[in-house]
Amino acid sequence: MLAEELGYADVWVSDHVAVPTDAEYPPSAYVFEPLVALTWVAACTNRVGLGTTVLVLPMRNPLVLAKMVASIDQLSGGRIILGIAAGWLEAEFNALGVPFSERGARTDEGIDIMRLAWTDDHITAEFPVHGARFASMRTKPQPVGHVPLWIGGHADIALARATRVGDGWHGAFLSPEQTAQRVKKLRAARPEADFVISMRTRWDALEDDHDIILAEIDHYQEVGVTHLVPEPRQRTVDAYLRAIEAQADLFRRAGVTMTA
Numbered sequence: 001m002l003a004e005e006l007g008y009a010d011v012w013v014s015d016h017v018a019v020p021t022d023a024e025y026p027p028s029a030y031v032f033e034p035l036v037a038l039t040w041v042a043a044c045t046n047r048v049g050l051g052t053t054v055l056v057l058p059m060r061n062p063l064v065l066a067k068m069v070a071s072i073d074q075l076s077g078g079r080i081i082l083g084i085a086a087g088w089l090e091a092e093f094n095a096l097g098v099p100f101s102e103r104g105a106r107t108d109e110g111i112d113i114m115r116l117a118w119t120d121d122h123i124t125a126e127f128p129v130h131g132a133r134f135a136s137m138r139t140k141p142q143p144v145g146h147v148p149l150w151i152g153g154h155a156d157i158a159l160a161r162a163t164r165v166g167d168g169w170h171g172a173f174l175s176p177e178q179t180a181q182r183v184k185k186l187r188a189a190r191p192e193a194d195f196v197i198s199m200r201t202r203w204d205a206l207e208d209d210h211d212i213i214l215a216e217i218d219h220y221q222e223v224g225v226t227h228l229v230p231e232p233r234q235r236t237v238d239a240y241l242r243a244i245e246a247q248a249d250l251f252r253r254a255g256v257t258m259t260a
Helices: 002-006 034-044 062-076 090-096 100-119 156-165 176-189 210-223 237-253
Strands: 010-013 049-052 080-085 123-127 132-137 149-152 168-172 196-201 227-230
Touching: 002 237, 010 034, 034 049, 034 062, 062 080, 062 100, 080 100, 090 100, 100 123, 100 156, 149 156, 156 168, 156 176, 168 176, 176 196, 176 210, 210 237, 227 237
Parallel strands: 010 049, 049 080, 080 149, 149 168, 168 196, 196 227
Antiparallel strands: 123 132
16 A cells, blocks of 8 residues: 555545535535445555545444444554544434534533443443443453543533543644644643644645644644644545655655654
């Protein structure tokens, strides 16, 4: 796979189930189901991490999700990075029959359910938000090791969730200046080096000025970003592959460590 040949540490897929016809974002409703896509990628690769940027947790049953994630993690040799968030598109929740007002509580309880399923056996517990009851229940397989949870979202409640239960924070499309404000709050609570500060960007190395991208790479690093996920705007396979080749060259020129 080209991403491995170029030295990328990980590859990422996004998540939307249903998109309103007149939505300004996302730019397309054509989005592969993320865990199905990552299963295919896992089978075609040997090394790269497999990430979601980000999966909307409260739209899904967390026990089924835990089983899917653990299965991919086992089959890939422990390569899953689960980026999750509470979501923002109310019409999508309505289409799924999930109360939009409960998304925060469902996210918090869903994390608890997944981690319990990944680490415990003969589970006995109750989860009132989901109406779930475990009476000496077993759910296997479990992941190879600890599945990193990178929490998305830019609001204070999302930052607090990231520092409380996450292994990292995964932001999206903020400027370095906007990112710096969040990093300050995150690091006040989670100063340890292994707490990841990740940012998804709209860089397209086929269309954007390379000097601007290089300057932004430096700026993000200066404000404390430790991981970057560029998202080229290309919509054909050939152009997208050329964009990630050009971006890999820019990362090398910037002195970025790519391979984990």
